[in-house]
Amino acid sequence: MVKSAYSFATQIEKIEKHIIVVWVDNETGVLARVVGFFSGRGYNIDSLAVAEVDKKKNISRITIATSGTPRVLQQIKLQLGKLVPVHKVADFPSDKKTLMREMALLKVVSSAVKLEKARKVCKKYKYTILDKTKKSFVVEVSALKKEIDELIKKLQPLGLASASRTGVVAMTKGSEVFKQH
């Protein structure tokens, strides 16, 4: 038995998946602050997508897919809100009110027969062939995370050689927007 734990967790709470969107000043170290906050407090990052969205105001949008108990999710939002370069924190529930997409580039290297089979598998998704040779192709797919998981699983026996994914980005449905300030 471990002798020097502080205490043991006694309540087991339900883990929820959420998308946290953070608008930050696009400056050196800001991503390290956000990511360091998650690792420092033992919170999860399932995926992460970052890019500048407003050049004039120098604002980047960070989309973090995370999971945790309701209390942890509340802490994530409140603690992120305290960081100096953070302008706004929004919580997009992973439900029907939120649009979520992930983009993947997948390279399949295989025989002609298998390549043809692989292309047929891709047909089920919204895809574009970006590059093609006799032995290979590179396909771009934009879909839900679980759909890309599914596609990758199907392509593996058909010669999937490399996969590159963006992590999820999200937007609320309807006319509502989270205003930056």
Place this chain on the structure above:
Amino acid sequence: MTGAEMVFKALEDQGVRHIFGYPGGAVLPIYDELKNHKKIKHILVRHEQGAGHAAEGYARSSGKPGVILVTSGPGATNTVTALTDAYMDSVPLVCITGQVPTHLIGTDAFQECDTTGITRPCTKHNWLVKDIEKLSSILHKAFEVATSGRPGPVLVDIPKDIQFAKGKYVRPKKSKKNSGRADVKFNGKNKDIEAAVELFKKSSKPILYTGGGVINSGPKATQLLRELVSLTGFPITSTLQGLGAFPGYDQQFLGMLGMHGTFEANNAMHDCDLMINIGARFDDRITGKIDEFSPKSKKIHIDIDPSSINKNIAVDLALVGDVKIILEKLILALKKKNPNFINSNKQRIAAWWNQIEKWRKKNSLGFVNSKEIIKPQFAVQKLYELTKDQDVFITTEVGQHQMWAAQHYKFDKPNRWMTSGGLGTMGYGLPAAVGVQVANPGKLVIDIAGEASVLMTMQEMSTAVQYKLPIKIFILNNEYMGMVRQWQEILHDKNYSESYTAALPDFVKLAEAYGCVGIRANKPEELDEKIKHMITVNKPVIFDCVVDKTENCYPMIPSGKPHNQMLLGSKDKAEEEISEEGKILV
């Protein structure tokens, strides 16, 4: 204007009078500029950690931010403990570090380290200044961040070439007259205040649980707290950091709560039907076992930091904002709604007070005194009796002596008690006393210390001598890391693994070597005279108070137990009953 000049200009514009620091290669241009700024006095410490704690003591005893100036690499890393300490205990610090020139950053240059990377998790914010034109605005922003909202440490890392570079100085936008917290008012609605008043009115077993947030909110908050207590007739308890916000000797004060809090305070917390948390954060040393924490109460939480709400304990009503402003609103609403509150309330809470008096009769801070050997509690009581008529500032190290000081020294003013609570930093008290004395010349400053802790930062005695700071280091010397020893006795089958210091310096000779006065007391009857001597000496003093080696600090909430299951002393039978499960919890 050069970067180095800008640093001082900004410090002057921010009203800084003292800085604590240590020079080195990457910060030399700033030190070169020091001679041209007579308004700012530099205190040369002996180790950068000492600069950090001294700045903390300065800040906590004066209400103004503490400023640190150190060099790159080891200068910066040595401040990390103090920055983390300040972060945990919400102390406003501005740490200015030198850095290798911009073009050498990332080359593993001499005394280079990733200062902003290392200090990111232990500051509210930090900046690496790469553009001279941004330097002055960053420095002003640094002061704003450190002192606004929940205060805390910030760091500005300035490469050496930026210190030489010339640019335009920008003045701070507007000098704030109020304490920095004027920016955060009260975000809630008036109906929340009314809801709180309703809860006040309904409660028959209320308790006020107050913390360091009251002190950080300023002297006005302390006055308002006292007004609220007399207006309501409610009992009040305080965390370690909140001591001094309310007079420690007042009848309505139940003493400190938590792991080494009084029997009456902890039982009242457990049995209350309304808990009003003002500026405290439900720390694990306060709550004990979370599942059984105050099961029957409605909880109101007043805090300036929204992330403190529902972090450890779910509350029924949260009032987010500055304590001072919220207390003002509460008192106003209470007076308006119920001008006769205290009288109408007296009866409703009479039974509750009776119960509290019963708990109080246990005299949980009692101990068996001795004529042969100095009991540490007795030494603190003596110190209190002989100093209470003066305006005294007490700092501590961390361990048993700290808890005895908190239990037996009664404070009646805020900003008089400086102790490392959140981080529990041994070695905090001596340098903190240096900073307190710098901020409060002519006042009596005492570090109630343990011999193990004080050796961690003993070198700062030399600083005290250099600046003629007559701090008193009152060491309760039991030759053990007392709290470690106590835990080993109770929880690790008396296996005193490495908690005894088999070789200690002769503290009297050590004092003399530093150029201070050394005093030793071995017997209880010597204490009076020797403490009086210590107080009258106008020099730094090291007082070696040789105490009982085996005394334990009681009362104590043993691991894994809720508030209502305390150990009351070595003779208490409950001691035998710590379960196997409880032993593993610290």
